[in-house]
Amino acid sequence: MKIKAGFYIGIAIALIVGGSLLVVKGKDAVSQAESRKQGVLEAEQTTIFYQKSPGSIVEVGGAVGDSMKQGDVLFKVKSAEEGEWNVLSPHDGLINRIVVKPGDLVQQGAPMAVLQKNNYYTDLYIQESEIQKLEVNQSIGVHFPYLNHPTQVTGLVTSISAAPQFASLRMTREKGQADLSMFLVRIAMDSNADLLPGMTAEVKLDELTD
DSSP: OHHHHHHHHHHHHHHHHHHHHHHHHHHHHHHHHHHEEEEEOEEEEEEEEOOSSSEEEEEEOOOTTOEEOTTOEEEEEEETTTEEEEEEOSSSEEEEEEOOOTTOEEOTTOEEEEEEEEEEEEEEEEETTTGGGOOTTOEEEEEETTSSSOEEEEEEEEEEEEOOHHHHHHHHHHHTOSSOOEEEEEEEEEOOTTOOTTOEEEEEGGGSOO
């Protein structure tokens, strides 16, 4: 009888210990998940505006998707007042959109093209309790976990600001917490041959120190 009692007690102890370990592991998993902040990789874009006197488009120097270097000719324009002149690319990047075509008349201030710069960024929502880990101009590792060969690049925190109210409300509902303040953190990084706008970017806050 004592042997059976000891056996059952041993089983009970094993179950309690095992359950405790599962709870600890579960909490660790939740903590790790909450420390991983994800955002969508975006590319900085700039709109090219016509800056001279009214004229007509003589030539377009590229097509959508073409790579341009700073100083490359985007458009040739002929103006009655200033003759023919070139509109140059202000940055390295890709032509994302072309608004005008040869023969079009353009006025000062009219948009001509949209250039996708070779600078990427991602916006992350960070809780108030974790925001002290970040500061403007801080270098930070940015992971891209869903690539075939997971990649990490170095990003730079460029801005920290209070998140829009809807973001704080959404996170409050998701976490079941009241008065949860959120901050919007922008992290910039250079383009990479493996990266494309729209990819998931991830920052692991547990890799940082306060």
